[in-house]
Amino acid sequence: MSWMTNPTHSGHVLLYAADEDRTTPLVSWVRQGLVDDARVIFPDGDGDTPNASLAALTGDVRECDVFQGAVDTGQLVVVPARDFYPPGNVVRLADAARADGYSEVRMVGDAVTALAILGRVGYQDLERRFEELSADRQVAVLCVFDPLRVPAAVIEDNVHLHRSGVQTSVFRLAASSPDTLMLAGELDGLSAAIVERTLRRMCATMTGPEVHLDLSDLTFCDVGGARALFNGTASIRERGKTVWLVRATSSVHQLLAMLGVTEAQGLRVKVPHP
């Protein structure tokens, strides 16, 4: 599935993954940025050396060599965490990249490290800066939230600032058109809470009378995932909007039907897979 190795290339995305699950999407995101001739700016782990952070990121000697080459040319920049996270600094780093001739910039942020350096208020300011930077579509930001280490309240406060959606190691929610949200991969109870919050926020920003949830690439859904779909769309359905479940696979459709989600008020099914 291409999206798993090619996370959202633009905008401000929340990557919800613990340490052991973040490497693949993170490395893919950095790699794609290098292929696209973007400058990729990556903060080290607070207290780690840049090389140690790079090694930890790649976990692969060959990959590390490629990335090391990008460091040598200045395309991949590893910045000490305390120089990266202050909100004004991320703006200066993006400006400096453009001054160096890069038309695209990618930035990675780690919520745990940023919180430790900035505190909750400072962290939220940082997220607002990331959102502003990504709004012009020349800066793409990937914010990593470790579900085991980031307090739920912090996630609650900041999920709305990631307008481009949420991603985990096995799932992605992103807008594919003004009235369509794409849900791909495996929507399970481990990420259902963050998906529900994000879905609620993204549905609320859609202005048309209908919202389409494209489920054609959703390979797995459990009870928690069904809850996220139901609860995440409840507000807009209560306000009279129709939510279409589009092209669900037979197994996903079966589960949603078993749980009665397909019978919910304001929810309709369109073209299930045979």
Added chain:
Amino acid sequence: MTAGQDGYQHLALYHENTDQLLESVVPFIHDGWAAGEATVLIVDEETIAAVRASVSGHPRLTLMDPVEAYRNPNHAFAAYQRLTEAEMASGAAGARLLSRLPYDPNPIRSAGWAAFEHSCNDIFADRALTMLCLYDTGALPNHVIDLSRTTHPLMVNGGHVRANDHYEAQPGTIAHALDTAHDDLERSEPTLTVGVVTSPRHARTAVLDVLNSGASGATSGAQDFVAAVWEVLLNAFQHGRPPVHLRLWLTADRALCAITDHGTGTTSSLTGLGLRPEQAQSSGAGLWLARQLTDTLVLRHHDESFTVIIECQLTA
């Protein structure tokens, strides 16, 4: 026999031969018709023939395939609900159900069906449904008969209904049966053992890989089984206490999984048994779905741990 005129009634009939059976069944059916109720038979062919020979044809006597109705306990609940609603929608004052549960010598399955019988008393308490359950004392082992005596509030004998003194409103004997029943497979070496599950997703992938490597890997039964295992695994992580262990047994036509955590488990051994939850976020929805997707699911409470057994027939 007046059972039925006061809403839900759940009766057991113990019979040694067909004559004893008909002695109570025929008035049961006639009394129902007199009260405007419909009768549905979910029984074996021999019983159907005997009943039809004894009662004249009536538009409110229908049959339901026991193989379809008794796929698993949750399917049976839904079947009972559908038939009651269908009969009342067609003008009947209520429904009478004559049933003979499938007997299975597998201890976890027979304990599971006994739990189903007990759960009926809560699930259908407000329905216009009278259930007469048939038990052939010559064909069934004593432990099945003994368990059934704890699950039926009423008994019928010779056409006369009386209260069942052995009925347990709190399913203590059923819970003990569920805690102690074991499948023979559990005494063999597992096909897959995850001694300590650290990643439920990785464990699910491992189970899926084992199922896919088997003869029945491509079946919907195998996919449903893995989905059920996942719900139970997630429950263990989200509501149980670590460490979580997983054992999987796979034969040519069966899959059985045991997931153990070191918590206290569910408050009831019957959790997840019943009709579809009102909402997907209802407590127990995961276990309900797991029961829906498999043949047998048993909740086993131990002193310092809790095990969920999931079992499924797999067919190509």
